[in-house]
Amino acid sequence: xxxxxxxxxxxxxxxxxxxxxxxxxxxxxxxxxxxxxxxxxxxxxxxxxxxxxxxxxxxxxxxxxxxxxxxxxxxxxxxxxxxxxxxxxxxxxxxxxxxxxxxxxxxxxxxxxxxxxxxxxxxxxxxxxxxxxxxxxxxxxxxxxxxxxxxxxxxxxxxxxxx
Amino acid sequence: xxxxxxxxxxxxxxxxxxxxxxxxxxxxxxxxxxxxxxxxxxxxxxxxxxxxxxxxxxxxxxxxxxxxxxxxxxxxxxxxxxxxxxxxxxxxxxxxxxxxxxxxxxxxxxxxxxxxxxxxxxxxxxxxxxxxxxxxxxxxxxxxxxxxxxxxxxxxxxxxxxxxxxxxxxxxxxxxxxxxxxxxxxxxxxxxxxxxxxxxxxxxxxxxxxxxxxxxxxxxxxxxxxxxxxxxxxxxxxxxxxxxxxxxxxxxxxxxxxxxxxxxxxxxxxxxxxxxxxxxxx
Numbered sequence: 001x002x003x004x005x006x007x008x009x010x011x012x013x014x015x016x017x018x019x020x021x022x023x024x025x026x027x028x029x030x031x032x033x034x035x036x037x038x039x040x041x042x043x044x045x046x047x048x049x050x051x052x053x054x055x056x057x058x059x060x061x062x063x064x065x066x067x068x069x070x071x072x073x074x075x076x077x078x079x080x081x082x083x084x085x086x087x088x089x090x091x092x093x094x095x096x097x098x099x100x101x102x103x104x105x106x107x108x109x110x111x112x113x114x115x116x117x118x119x120x121x122x123x124x125x126x127x128x129x130x131x132x133x134x135x136x137x138x139x140x141x142x143x144x145x146x147x148x149x150x151x152x153x154x155x156x157x158x159x160x161x162x163x
Numbered sequence: 164x165x166x167x168x169x170x171x172x173x174x175x176x177x178x179x180x181x182x183x184x185x186x187x188x189x190x191x192x193x194x195x196x197x198x199x200x201x202x203x204x205x206x207x208x209x210x211x212x213x214x215x216x217x218x219x220x221x222x223x224x225x226x227x228x229x230x231x232x233x234x235x236x237x238x239x240x241x242x243x244x245x246x247x248x249x250x251x252x253x254x255x256x257x258x259x260x261x262x263x264x265x266x267x268x269x270x271x272x273x274x275x276x277x278x279x280x281x282x283x284x285x286x287x288x289x290x291x292x293x294x295x296x297x298x299x300x301x302x303x304x305x306x307x308x309x310x311x312x313x314x315x316x317x318x319x320x321x322x323x324x325x326x327x328x329x330x331x332x333x334x335x336x337x338x339x340x341x342x343x344x345x346x347x348x349x350x351x352x353x354x355x356x357x358x359x360x361x362x363x364x365x366x367x368x369x370x371x372x373x374x375x376x377x378x379x380x381x382x383x384x385x386x387x388x389x390x391x392x393x394x395x396x397x398x399x400x401x402x403x404x405x406x407x408x409x410x411x412x413x414x415x416x417x418x419x420x421x422x423x424x425x426x427x428x429x430x431x432x433x434x435x436x437x438x439x440x441x442x443x444x445x
Binding site: 010011013014015017018019021022023029059060062063064065066067068069070073111115118121122124127 | 190191201205213215223227292330337370433
């Protein structure tokens with residue numbers, strides 16, 4: 001199930017980017033959402049989770065951004081934050097949604113800081129804010145749908161997941 | 164003595180960690196900032212993933228096409244009437260164009276010139292991905308090395324120039340848009356000022372005002388808003404005569420030595436679905 005959620009989210013990111021205009025409030029970052037959703041299925045095996053997240057980050061780099069090890073590090077960092085929040089909070093729909101929001105904010109901020117520092121773009125707080133709020137709505141909806149679906153599936157097929 | 168050794172060991176580890184971290188950051192910065200060529204391994208991964216994505220995207224494409232078709236059906240008759248009028252005008256332009264082409268060919272023969280700065284062949288492609296990084300201003304198209312795409316090929320749409328190819332795989336290519344704030348290539352442009360051309364350099368993009376900046380214009384030149392900006396064909400990349408945009412403002416540079424022009428492209432960079440790549444014949 002972990003692989004299915006990851007592949008689905010990863011491919012949907014690419015497919016929807018063609019149809020959703022960058023000026024709308026529905027920018028997809030489903031791969032980041034999938035990192036939050038799959039965490040409990042690793043049953044606290046953090047090392048395995050980080051390895052998995054790193055591979056997804058590397059694939060994201062190569063396929064969508066022509067970079068190397070950039071998203072790899074950001075994804076591992078986000079994976080660490082997700083692990084930390086899951087350690088502090090019990091896993092349920094509300095906490096997953098909150099962690100998704102934090103992960104998206106973190107992803108956008110790190111990306112933007114990188115662009116500002118190394119690509120000579122002037123810092124514009126409103127631009128950063130716009131990129132964050134335009135990415136939240138669709139991803140929260142996706143998070144809720146995929147969380148409920150996976151929970152129902154895991155209950156039906158008795159798949160173990162950490163709480 | 165033992166403590167000192169322990170302290171030295173700790174210091175060495177800290178210094179090693181710092182050096183490794185700096186090397187990794189340096190590597191990432193180098194990879195992200197420069198337009199490097201993808202390795203065979205990267206090309207293979209990218210091609211495979213994008214092929215799967217294309218296959219899975221067909222149902223969505225089919226549905227969106229049907230929706231678009233239905234939307235367009237309502238205003239079809241009005242558009243048909245408009246187009247009929249345009250066909251009459253187009254036929255006239257076509258004849259004029261053919262005549263001018265013939266004359267140009269004859270002149271080329273007379274002067275013994277094989278190709279001019281404006282000669283190019285076209286290659287059409289469909290956009291399959293938009294920038295997922297939000298700030299990188301790139302798009303991915305469904306044509307690659309297999310179709311003759313090479314790095315540096317300019318990309319245009321009906322309204323004008325949009326960018327150039329920065330990386331290629333066997334079946335796909337990535338285009339960096341001219342709206343990217345980190346554009347390293349300056350484009351040589353000419354502005355139609357009445358009956359003559361004024362030459363300048365398209366140097367950067369201002370994301371706040373959404374205008375391009377053209378530098379190197381003499382203060383003696385009086386350029387009006389709405390003047391058309393096209394490429395000059397000088398340089399290795401862009402052929403001559405490709406429309407870029409229209410002038411929207413004139414101001415002096417920071418040293419008050421020359422004029423700086425603001426230009427707005429007519430392309431909707433947020434909604435690009437099809438592009439044409441131009442291959443120079445030079």
